Amino acid sequence: MDETVAEYIRRTVLKIPRDEIKTMLQKWGFLSEAQLQNLNFHQIKDNISQEVVQLCEENSADIKQAALLDIIYNYIYQDKRIWSVYQMKKSGEELEYFDITDFKKKFKRRIRSTLKNVTITFKEYEDNAIWIRVAWGTPHKKPNQYKPSYVVYHSQTPYVFISASVLKSNMPLLCQALIVASNYHDIREMELRSHSLNSLKDIVFKRYSQNFQTYTAKPLQGGNIESQNADRRIVQENRSEKERIYRLNQEAFGSGPQPKLEFAQYRLETMFKSDPKMDVLDKKEPFRCLVKFSSPHLLESLKSLAPAGMADAPLSPLLTCIPHKARNYFKIREKKGSFPESFVSP
């Protein structure tokens, strides 16, 4: 077995929390049940990984199997990476039957025609998700297995989720290979990024609860007025205001759980508005400013602002439009009119 493969497998196993190693190796399926039974999973991880490498040596593992183990690790710990969303466009309306073998062949061919030193691995999952792992090299160097790109493609949709490697120069090639393989003619990056892959899917596939008049089992938001009035000795003077806020909030956010995003970023290119007598910035240039909101769960915290009394309801549409517009990166420029702030999608 190649030394680099051995080292890669060793390092991948080391990343896995000790209690999860056995399950993950079982999912991998490369080591036999007997071999796994004989492995001592109660020793320190260093020793476990050494033993795994030895077993892989016995089974003659190559880079393909090692890459597969890496995909499995990243599938389970997908939230450790930042995912961007890309949307593909078809030229015509032809509904083509999706052939996975054809897809894989075209994808590999397109990439290899430009760059020979790559490792390409596919794995399919239940929900029609195809996971692709690409390790990039150069014409003179073998692929760097430690900085791969991951692509998740749902074949019935025009959306692709990419967790790019830091080697950004390979993005154009990756995008081209995707459209060629999936029979689309264009691809563009959406302004939507998050750690939570499932939340990104919820947003673009519109799987989160929007403001429909459907039955909800129980209200999930903590600040629900009914629960606060459990004690009849407490009288809420502003009850109608609280109810108004609650209602507006429900209209803006819906009553179900929000998709999980960590950031919203607003790049302002607007004119600085000050008292003309103050004479600040006598050059009439747009004032450049970046506003970034971050939170472990941005949309839930925005949803709880008004009920907590920390912001007025209704919240600015710039904040509440995030799931509907499927974006959390915005550029705000001057509108050619009288509105002080406006919204331009690039």
Place this chain on the structure above:
Amino acid sequence: HLATSLPLPSERDHLRPRIDLIVFMIDIKSKYSLKNVEASLAHVDASFFLGKVCFLVTGVGRVNDCSIETNAVCKLGKTYCSPVLFCELELEGVRAATAQRLLRILEICAGHVRGVSALSFVLLMRNSDDD
């Protein structure tokens, strides 16, 4: 009765009993809460400031999250001749003790304690100022 700000909504005027004590709660982590209280003070009738108003500053346990300076609050208390209490609601013991203090103040303001009236608070405030 809990309210988020003053003035109180007029639609409930007929349901409200006599008000004996107003406690303004200021969250030391929120500048907004101080501003809100300052704005609400303008709607209070002058007669309340003879001992029937008190300021309660909460959240003082979390030293790193203070957004308001204690000077600002103490100045507020002096300006309006009303006591300022500090507490941390997240600690059960302090919460209970503060509730008991407020209850005692309320009893006096409502006239339930013989020989002591709300005006006594004003006098107490005066005395501590003069040293």
